Structure formats: structure tokens, C-alpha cells
Amino acid sequence: MSTAVQEPARGQVAERLPRRDYVILPLLSLLTVLVLLAGAEVASRIAFVQHEKDACMMADPVLGTRFRPNCTSDVKAAEGPWVTNHYNACGFRSPQPCGAKPAGSVRVAVLGSSIAQGYLVPYQQTFAARAAAQLTQACHTQVQFQNLASIGYVWGRLADRVDAAIDLHPDAAVIAVVPFDLQQSEYQPNQPARAQQHSPGALKTVESLLENSRAVVAAQHFLFRQPGPYVRLYLQYGDRADFLRPPFSQAWQQRLSDFDHLMAGIAAKFRAAGIPVTLVFVPERAQAALLSAHHAPSGVNPWAFGQEIGAIAHRNGIGYVDMSEAMSRIPDAANLYYPVDGHLSGQGNKFLARLVAQQLQRDVPALTHCGMSMARGDASAGRS
Amino acid sequence: MTVPSLAFLGFTALVVVLLHLWRDARWRRGVLLAANLAFLATFSLDPRAWAPFAGLLAFGYLGVRMLQADRGALRRAFPPLCVGLILVYIWLKRYTIIPDSLLLQHPYVVVGLSYVFFRVLHLVIDAHDGTLPGKIDPVSYLNFSLNFASLVSGPIQRYQDYHRMERDPPSLGVISAGRAIERIVVGFCKVAVLSVLLHAVQTEAWGNMVHAVPLLPRVGWGAIVAAAYPLYLYANFSGYTDFVIGAARFTGIMLPENFDRPFTAENFINFWSRWHITLSSWLKTYVYSPSLMALARRFPSRRVEPWLAVLAFFVTFFLVGVWHGRTSAFIVFGILQGGGVAGNKLYQIEMARRLGRTRYRALCANTAYRAFARGLTFAWFTFTLFWFWSNWQQMGVYAHRLGGTGLALVSIVVLLGATALLHGVELVRRYGAMLVLDGDPLFASRYVRTVWCTALLIVSVSVTTLLNLPAPDIVYRAF
Numbered sequence: 001m002s003t004a005v006q007e008p009a010r011g012q013v014a015e016r017l018p019r020r021d022y023v024i025l026p027l028l029s030l031l032t033v034l035v036l037l038a039g040a041e042v043a044s045r046i047a048f049v050q051h052e053k054d055a056c057m058m059a060d061p062v063l064g065t066r067f068r069p070n071c072t073s074d075v076k077a078a079e080g081p082w083v084t085n086h087y088n089a090c091g092f093r094s095p096q097p098c099g100a101k102p103a104g105s106v107r108v109a110v111l112g113s114s115i116a117q118g119y120l121v122p123y124q125q126t127f128a129a130r131a132a133a134q135l136t137q138a139c140h141t142q143v144q145f146q147n148l149a150s151i152g153y154v155w156g157r158l159a160d161r162v163d164a165a166i167d168l169h170p171d172a173a174v175i176a177v178v179p180f181d182l183q184q185s186e187y188q189p190n191q192p193a194r195a196q197q198h199s200p201g202a203l204k205t206v207e208s209l210l211e212n213s214r215a216v217v218a219a220q221h222f223l224f225r226q227p228g229p230y231v232r233l234y235l236q237y238g239d240r241a242d243f244l245r246p247p248f249s250q251a252w253q254q255r256l257s258d259f260d261h262l263m264a265g266i267a268a269k270f271r272a273a274g275i276p277v278t279l280v281f282v283p284e285r286a287q288a289a290l291l292s293a294h295h296a297p298s299g300v301n302p303w304a305f306g307q308e309i310g311a312i313a314h315r316n317g318i319g320y321v322d323m324s325e326a327m328s329r330i331p332d333a334a335n336l337y338y339p340v341d342g343h344l345s346g347q348g349n350k351f352l353a354r355l356v357a358q359q360l361q362r363d364v365p366a367l368t369h370c371g372m373s374m375a376r377g378d379a380s381a382g383r384s
Numbered sequence: 385m386t387v388p389s390l391a392f393l394g395f396t397a398l399v400v401v402l403l404h405l406w407r408d409a410r411w412r413r414g415v416l417l418a419a420n421l422a423f424l425a426t427f428s429l430d431p432r433a434w435a436p437f438a439g440l441l442a443f444g445y446l447g448v449r450m451l452q453a454d455r456g457a458l459r460r461a462f463p464p465l466c467v468g469l470i471l472v473y474i475w476l477k478r479y480t481i482i483p484d485s486l487l488l489q490h491p492y493v494v495v496g497l498s499y500v501f502f503r504v505l506h507l508v509i510d511a512h513d514g515t516l517p518g519k520i521d522p523v524s525y526l527n528f529s530l531n532f533a534s535l536v537s538g539p540i541q542r543y544q545d546y547h548r549m550e551r552d553p554p555s556l557g558v559i560s561a562g563r564a565i566e567r568i569v570v571g572f573c574k575v576a577v578l579s580v581l582l583h584a585v586q587t588e589a590w591g592n593m594v595h596a597v598p599l600l601p602r603v604g605w606g607a608i609v610a611a612a613y614p615l616y617l618y619a620n621f622s623g624y625t626d627f628v629i630g631a632a633r634f635t636g637i638m639l640p641e642n643f644d645r646p647f648t649a650e651n652f653i654n655f656w657s658r659w660h661i662t663l664s665s666w667l668k669t670y671v672y673s674p675s676l677m678a679l680a681r682r683f684p685s686r687r688v689e690p691w692l693a694v695l696a697f698f699v700t701f702f703l704v705g706v707w708h709g710r711t712s713a714f715i716v717f718g719i720l721q722g723g724g725v726a727g728n729k730l731y732q733i734e735m736a737r738r739l740g741r742t743r744y745r746a747l748c749a750n751t752a753y754r755a756f757a758r759g760l761t762f763a764w765f766t767f768t769l770f771w772f773w774s775n776w777q778q779m780g781v782y783a784h785r786l787g788g789t790g791l792a793l794v795s796i797v798v799l800l801g802a803t804a805l806l807h808g809v810e811l812v813r814r815y816g817a818m819l820v821l822d823g824d825p826l827f828a829s830r831y832v833r834t835v836w837c838t839a840l841l842i843v844s845v846s847v848t849t850l851l852n853l854p855a856p857d858i859v860y861r862a863f
Contacts, residue, residue: 016557017558
């Protein structure tokens with residue numbers, strides 16, 4: 001039986017397919033799709049190696065997570081480089097020891113979650129390391145950052161970390177926050193995961209497959225590199241994206257109120273210890289894209305949330321750095337993040353470092369004499 | 385509406401559904417007319433913007449009817465009618481030879497104007513020659529001239545072929561439908577993936593060439609800049625053609641082929657029988673043959689006959705080149721096309737004279753000679769395309785960056801590279817044809833083609849979605 005496909009000549013009776021082909025051909029198509037998808041998955045797993053689980057991370061009944069002291073681990077975001085994390089004797093991500101502050105040096109304690117930790121970014125590229133280097137150079141004084149931040153933090157219990165920070169006798173404290181962090185504060189550690197509450201159906205299985213598929217990550221990486229489609233999809237996130245839509249929903253108002261209370265407590269503790277605090281607001285990637293674009297869909301305001309956080313900082317007498325302003329001055333702020341993962345990349349940390357260093361020079365008496373330029377925003381830091 | 389696009393496929397699907405509602409020739413013609421006008425309306429709804437286009441069509445139709453009237457006085461209007469049509473076309477296309485003050489100042493639609501012009505002029509000439517199948521009515525005239533599937537960039541169909549299918553479309557069995565789908569998928573992949581990638585390759589190579597310092601890297605990038613364009617143009621235009629041929633098949637119209645593996649051509653004359661076939665055929669029919677006959681009548685000597693063919697070839701393919709654009713660069717492009725074909729003919733005449741026909745034929749059958757001839761044909765076409773895709777300033781930059789030595793090296797790299805690569809492709813094709821399934825070549829098997837087609841579809845959809853590309857543009861839409 002010939003399998004060659006030839007269109008019948010005009011006037012000829014149309015050639016018919018054997019009956020079996022009505023089954024075989026669609027099956028072949030389906031098989032091709034499956035093989036291509038499997039091939040794409042294998043290729044993506046080779047090209048986009050991912051190892052995000054930090055071997056040094058351990059559960060903590062109070063804080064949610066913390067890092068094993070004197071531990072070294074390797075992690076890698078699918079979109080980023082291999083990163084070696086080293087945690088000092090206190091379990092902080094800092095190369096300097098956490099013991100007594102060396103005489104004549106300036107110490108800054110960093111608090112927060114993954115963004116503050118410099119998650120998935122090599123240490124030397126984190127904002128903490130960069131700001132320390134910039135200030136050391138500008139002030140001719142040894143400036144060290146002790147990074148107490150940790151991914152997976154139970155944000156609502158940040159206050160419990162403040163005592164450890166004060167014990168370091170820092171000259172300043174920096175707290176970095178992203179909108180997503182405020183949602184994390186609602187996490188209840190003893191609550192069973194939703195997936196365990198319901199037996200997974202077919203839809204859940206597909207959902208899980210897609211969530212764990214590296215090909216999907218690779219595909220998203222290329223799709224999300226362009227801010228337009230990323231923002232469009234992000235705005236459909238529902239509650240998670242509602243922080244971009246003022247007036248804020250009841251849920252987001254509650255989160256802001258909780259955060260206000262949290263900051264009041266933290267500020268009071270630091271104030272009592274005589275330590276100035278700087279709150280750094282880092283926009284989400286979609287927000288950064290909107291800020292760069294200088295155009296937002298109706299009902300969306302990328303500035304509003306940062307202004308609310310700023311008001312909270314002001315009410316509590318905390319220094320405030322809002323990355324929004326600086327991001328709005330560059331055309332490609334979305335490029336400062338890993339497109340799919342959403343954390344700041346090395347470039348994003350570089351951008352943040354300069355803002356933090358400038359603010360610390362204003363807020364920290366030990367650093368006010370430094371000759372670092374305060375006037376530059378610095379838009380150039382974001383350009384690679 | 386962009387072609388190719390999903391919107392165009394949706395539009396075609398709607399037309400197909402409407403066509404199948406009623407099996408009646410009048411209904412079919414009516415639906416096709418409505419579809420053609422609706423497709424036109426997607427470009428502009430402003431009647432003023434369509435007025436010049438409508439004027440050309442009306443002029444052409446009156447001319448056809450006049451010539452079909454078969455009255456001596458009216459038929460004598462044939463030469464001025466043709467000249468008038470050509471002048472109107474040149475005027476509407478805003479060729480730079482027309483003074484600005486004579487051009488229409490308000491914006492108007494020119495999409496597909498060139499292709500409509502070729503169809504209308506063909507009708508006028510065939511009406512004069514009496515080769516049209518009967519009197520042409522306005523609906524058939526409009527459906528033929530404005531066929532939505534081939535309006536934007538062809539292919540240029542002959543009315544004689546169209547006429548039959550307008551009334552009595554060829555049946556569409558499962559195999560024909562499968563083949564049509566395959567053409568659509570392959571065409572879309574060529575335009576949306578392959579041509580986009582090749583264009584990106586050329587753009588990047590240009591940037592690298594401009595910035596590279598040592599000569600050898602500059603030569604390498606320069607060779608890529610030159611050689612990527614013909615491949616891009618082929619993927620872009622043949623992809624479009626595949627797409628519209630496939631789509632039109634569902635409406636019961638079988639459009640003519642426009643490409644036949646052009647880079648396998650072993651000489652430039654043969655190349656133009658494989659590249660933009662409907663355009664070169666049109667010009668061979670309505671320019672080459674009549675001018676050769678006219679010259680032969682004027683110089684009735686067997687000795688000069690081959691030289692007359694050389695001259696007719698030059699004129700024909702000079703027109704092919706000039707048709708592509710309105711600037712001085714396209715005059716050079718025309719000279720290079722005409723010169724290439726005429727030079728090729730001269731070479732054939734001279735070689736046949738020196739070697740004798742038998743030895744020359746034997747030489748042409750030699751594998752190494754054929755491979756080199758293939759490479760030379762590609763290299764020449766690549767060279768001529770500089771006047772197609774770049775302007776004088778860009779050519780200046782290219783020449784300045786490479787210098788005389790660099791340009792010579794680029795020419796050698798393109799020639800030898802094309803010779804080796806195209807020969808490799810031929811070998812793969814030849815040996816691939818030896819793979820057999822159920823007595824037929826493996827690659828012609830519907831099973832293999834189903835797998836191939838599905839894979840192309842997945843790749844095309846993935847790439848266009850992930851890169852979030854705008855609808856691809858067709859280079860020949862501008863002509």
C-alpha cells in the first residue's frame with residue numbers, strides 16, 4: 001500500500017485514505033507532540049539547571065527558618081548562576097564574624113526575607129556586599145553588613161529577629177521589604193498544606209506537572225523577558241496583584257495595618273537601643289516594569305503601595321528608601337530581576353546597593369562624613 | 385489584515401463555511417466577491433483611499449470590454465490602452481521618475497496594486513488576442529483581480545485557470561485538505577520562524593561586521609550579511625506563498641506555484657524559472673516572447689537569432705528588476721538581473737560554439753561543474769540583492785568596512801560556501817530519496833509528513849508565542 005501523498009489530478013476520483021489512517025495519523029500527531037514536549041523538558045533541564053534548596057537552611061520553631069552556623073551551600077536559580085552561600089558562626093550570610101564589632105568599624109544589620117538575603121545572587125553581587133564595599137571605600141572606614149535575612153521567613157515574626165540584631169551592636173539596621181512579604185506574614189506554620197487537604201485530581205496533577213516542568217520555566221523565561229506580556233499576566237493574579245490597585249482591597253489594607261504595627265514595635269526596640277533604622281521598599285517586577293513604562297492600565301497605580309509603606313516608615317520615625325523613584329528613571333527596570341523567579345538579579349542588587357549606601361550616609365552618624373555622591377539617583381547603576 | 389496570520393485563517397475559514405452553505409455557482413461567486421471586498425475593507429474604510437485603486441480597476445475593465453467588443457475601431461485602442469495602464473500604474477506606485485507635483489497628495493491604498501496591475505494587463509492583452517474564455521463579467525473580473533488569497537503579494541494567476549475554478553471548484557478530498565493544511569503550516573513556519581531567525585542573523589552579523597576590527601572576522605560577518613538575505617527572502621516569500629496556496633485551496637481556488645527549489649538552479653536563467661515563477665512567466669509571456677518575435681521579424685537571420693534572445697532576455701529581466709522598487713538602486717538591480725540572464729545566455733552560446741553541443745552538454749552534466757554552477761548562481765543572486773535590501777549609504781558602509789581585499793574574500797567565501805553547502809543539500813536530498821517506505825520515498829509518506837507537520841506547528845506556535853513577535857511582514861508586500 002503506497003503511503004505517498006499525492007493530490008488527485010483534476011477530474012480523477014478523489015483518493016481515499018485507508019480507514020486505519022484515520023486513527024494512525026491523529027495518534028502520530030499526538031505522539032509527536034508528546035515527544036517534543038519531553039524533548040523540550042530534557043533540553044530545558046540541561047540548559048536551565050535549578051537547585052534552589054539551600055542545604056544550610058533549617059526549620060526554626062520561632063522564626064520559621066534559619067541557617068545552620070558555619071555552613072556552606074550551593075544553590076542555583078534556573079535563570080541565574082551557581083551561588084555559594086556561606087553562613088558565619090551566627091548563621092548569618094556574611095563573610096565577617098558575628099562576634100564583637102572590630103574597633104573603628106561600622107556595622108549594619110540587615111533584616112528581611114529573600115530579597116534582603118540576596119537570594120540566588122553570588123555574595124559579592126548582593127546589595128549588602130556592594131553597599132559595604134562602596135561605603136568602605138567612600139568613608140575610609142571598615143563597613144560590614146551582618147545579614148540576618150532569610151528566605152522563607154515568617155515575616156510577621158520579624159520582631160523576634162530584632163533582639164539578635166541589637167545583640168550585634170550595629171550602627172544601623174536595614175530592613176528590606178517587597179509587597180509579597182506582606183502576604184507571607186499570614187502564613188501559619190502549623191496549618192497543613194492545601195495540597196494535603198484534598199486528594200489530587202487530574203487537574204491538580206496537570207497543575208503540579210506544569211509547576212515542576214523546567215520547560216515551562218524556560219518558556220516563561222523567554223516570554224517574561226518582555227515586560228508587556230509579564231505585566232498583563234501579573235495583573236490577572238487577583239489578590240496577589242491587588243496591591244497595585246488603589247484604593248486597596250480589604251485584605252491589603254489589613255496587611256498594611258499589620259505591617260504598620262510590626263514596624264512600630266521594631267522601631268521602638270531599635271530606638272531604645274539607639275540604632276537608626278532604614279526601611280527599603282523593593283517593588284515587585286511587574287511594578288518595576290510599570291514604573292519604567294510610565295504608563296499603567298486603568299485602575300493600576302505602581303506608586304501607591306510604595307507611598308503607603310513610606311507613610312508607615314514616616315509614622316514610625318524610620319528612614320525610608322523607595323526604589324520606585326529610581327526605577328522610574330530607567331527604561332528597563334524589569335531587567336533588574338530574574339524574569340520568572342522574580343527576585344532581584346545581580347544587576348538589581350547593584351542598583352539597590354547604591355540607594356542603600358546613600359541613605360545610610362544620611363541616617364548613620366558614623367557615615368555622614370563620607371564623600372560619596374548623594375546627588376546621583378543613580379540610574380546608571382541599573383544599566384548593564 | 386496581515387497575511388499570514390491567524391486572523392487571515394479565521395477569515396478564510398468563515399469564507400469556506402459560507403461557500404459550502406449552498407452549492408450554486410451564483411452563490412459561490414457572490415460569496416467570493418463579498419469576501420474579496422471585505423478583505424480589502426480591512427486595509428481602509430475610507431472611500432477616498434480606495435478611489436485610485438478603483439480607478440485602475442475600472443480603467444482595466446473598460447479596456448477589456450472594449451477589446452472584447454470585436455470592433456476594429458475599438459481594437460485599435462489596444463496600444464494606447466496598454467501604455468495608459470502602465471503609466472497609471474507607475475503614477476499610482478509613485479515611481480521616483482514622476483515629479484512630486486503630479487502625484488496624488490492624499491493617502492491612498494496600494495496594497496497588492498502591482499499584482500492587480502499584472503492581472504488587469506494580462507486580461508487586456510488576452511482580450512486583444514482573443515484568448516479569454518468568453519466575455520468577462522464584472523463579478524468575475526473583480527473576483528479574479530482582487531482574489532483575497534493572492535491580493536497582497538500574489539501569486540499572479542492566469543484568468544484562464546481561475547475562470548474554471550470560480551464556477552466549478554476542484555473537489556477537496558481528505559488528501560487535498562491534508563496537503564493544504566501542510567502548506568499552511570510549512571508556510572507559517574517559514575515566515576514566522578525561519579525568516580525571523582534569518583533576519584535576526586543578518587542584523588546581528590551587520591552589527592558585528594561594522595564593529596569588528598581584524599579583517600578575517602569582518603569578512604566572516606560580511607559573508608553572513610550577504611548570504612543570509614537570499615535565504616531570508618526565500619523563507620519569507622515562499623512561506624507566504626505556501627500559506628496562501630494552502631488557504632486558497634479550501635476556497636476551491638488552486639493558485640499557481642511561485643517557487644521550485646530555486647537554489648538548486650545551476651544557471652541564472654534556470655534560477656528565474658524557479659524563483660517568483662508567476663512573475664517571470666508573466667514577463668516571459670507578455671514581454672520576452674513578443675519582443676523576441678518582433679526582433680526576429682525585424683532581423684530575420686538565423687545567425688543573429690541567439691543574439692536577439694540575449695537582448696530579449698536582458699529587456700525582460702531588466703523589467704523584472706525595475707518592477708521591484710521605485711528608486712535608482714532598483715535600476716541597478718534590474719540591470720544586474722537582465723545582465724545576469726543575458727550573460728548566462730551569451731555564455732551558453734559561446735560554450736556551445738567552442739565545445740560543440742555534445743561536449744558542452746557533457747560538461748553541464750559533470751558533478752563538480754554542476755556544484756560550482758549552483759554556487760555561482762547563488763553567489764550572483766546574493767550579490768544583486770545588495771541593490772534590493774540595502775540603500776546606497778549602507779552599501780557604502782559595507783564596502784568601506786571590508787575594503788577591496790575584504791570584498792574579494794567575501795565573494796570567494798560566499799561562492800565556495802554556497803557551492804559546498806548546496807551540493808551537500810543535493811546529496812542529502814538524493815540519498816534521502818533512496819529511503820523507501822511501502823515502495824515510496826520515505827519523506828513523501830503521509831506518516832512522516834504528519835509527524836513533520838505537527839512538529840513544525842508546535843515549533844512555530846511556541847516560537848511566536850514565546851518571542852511575542854508581531855505579525856511577520858512580507859517583503860514582497862511592498863512591491
